[in-house]
Amino acid sequence: MVVFEKPKALADVSMHYCPGCTHGIIHRLVAEVIDELGIEGKTIGVAPVGCSVMAYNYFNCDMVEAAHGRAPAVATGLKRADPENHIVFTYQGDGDLASIGMAETVHSATRNENITVIFVNNAIYGMTGGQMAPTSLPGQVTQTSPYGRDVNHCGFPIKVCEMLSELDGPEYLERVAVNNVKNVKKAKMAIKKAFENQINGKGFSLVEVVSSCPTNWGMTPQKALQWVEENMIPYYPLGVYKDRSADKAE
């Protein structure tokens, strides 16, 4: 009996990501959820600008490539074009979602736009070669913070889940990680819930996935996951930041 295989919603092609990059894991989790919910035929994904720009080649559902940061606005259009028949998700990195696209993020959240947002936070701009991201940690060395991120000079990292949780609008916000098997399984549960919420008409559901960038962090894939455990997760605590339906049920 097959207990694990590549999900059908994921295209049978080799992805362009660097060895050990966790984008691949997160893509697979999204595809597994699409398979399990049987929604591939009505799902439209929105790819960002950044490392996952070519996600449109990796999912078998219909895909749209958005301008940098604008995925939630594009998703708003896609969803509102046919709310009954479109399941819409965005897949965005930290630069896309938390820097150039912050307005679109906050406003789609506050509108409780009935979409699913997969937010990959690896604290760096990967595609352009490792510059400081809005989520780069204090002191983190990047190409554009070569002496370490100086919070007195360029401010503090943005904690997206915490920030959005102050809004009345969003339905569901959870931060997960993909640094080990246990966390990957938890991440999948969160992603599944974020899609189920959309199917049930509950509204804006964002899953922040704390992940790694071995290449631009200058580490082996194993060391990078260790760095997630030791540095990222303490700064970005995992957990549910908002779950309006659960709050109501209490």
Added chain:
Amino acid sequence: MAKLTFKTDMCKGCGLCVDACPKKLLIIAKDKINQKGHSPAEITDESQCIGCAFCATMCPDCIITVER
């Protein structure tokens, strides 16, 4: 006994599966090179595999199929 199938030519040799295996059965085969130019992952003693699929869970390139 479980059975692992690797799409060896899609492996990037990152080794995340090696760390994930609770039985320490996986290695990066340094003496081999796949189509992509990476040394791929492989299982040393399949008879000991328990089919937990932890390796596949951590594989970013989805190259492992697990049967039990």
Added chain:
Amino acid sequence: MAKKVLMKGNEAIAEAAIMAGCRHYFGYPITPQTEIAAYMAKRMPKIGGTFLQAESEVAAINMVYGVASTGKRVMTSSSSPGVALKSEGLSYMAGSDLPGLIVNVQRGGPGLGGIQPSQSDYFMATKAGGHGDFRMIVLAPSSVQEMADLTIKGFDLAEKYRMTSMILADGTMGQMMEPVELNEPEIKEYDKSWAVTGTKMQRKHNIINSLSLIPDELEKLNFERFQRYKQIEENEVMYEEFMMDDAEICIAAFGIAARISKNAIIAAREQGIKVGLIRPITLWPFPTEAFAKAADKVNSFISVELSMGQMIEDVRLATGCKKPVTLCNRAGGMIPSPEQVLEAIVNAAKGGNK
């Protein structure tokens, strides 16, 4: 035949869009076009459509991008500074071959400028709608009736050629009230097999995308797109000629400037000056041939514009500089008076514009 109703230009655009089957509008408040948003906010919920006030013009055009990706008719409207913000989305729509209608009710600039009428976005609309090689169909209404008619036409052309159409109006056209006749338009069906509406597990996935990392492939896409543009230049040029039969002086003007010019032409004719008007209705494609032909007949051209002189460059190109072309203009939200245009005509008649 439908009854004539008195409408503001902005409202005529909104109602015509609805008649053209547009059920999705996204916008952001900016003077002098906010009536379009207000009208849509009232009407759309009553007809099962979507009006959404976006957080920015940037978001609005990207919401347009989203709906356009599904093959449905969609629009946004703004005024000059807001349209500039949309240029990113316009370029992406061009790169992804998406249809859509964008309305620019122009105001004086640059910068925040003012809120009075202007035509100073001619360059932005016809030459530089955004980064990269692309064109938009640019329609310039000169009456409230045309605000409605060209909106309907704009949707049709956008779908026919899979590109954006822009209505380039100005504050006067937007705010002016005139009787309009709104007739139920015939809506043509175009192929939408490219749209993303979910695969329904019956076809390979569609991808709406403007990324192409292989230069010779991207070049090919550009060449193909410009082949389409060539067809548009051949088939879709629209202009009006007014008193051109015996004209010795030709005025070039669009939108509100053309209306003012007509008054000046009538006054000049009373003085015995043979002057006419070519009014481009499509600013892109520009009525190059009409001007080229006129250049063989008339002695000179006057470009009347609410800008520092932008369309004048296209008039000079079209006429191959065979005859002198002078500028009669106001800028920054000011409107040329018929007297000012008449003076320019009289001056030209005396040969003063050589």
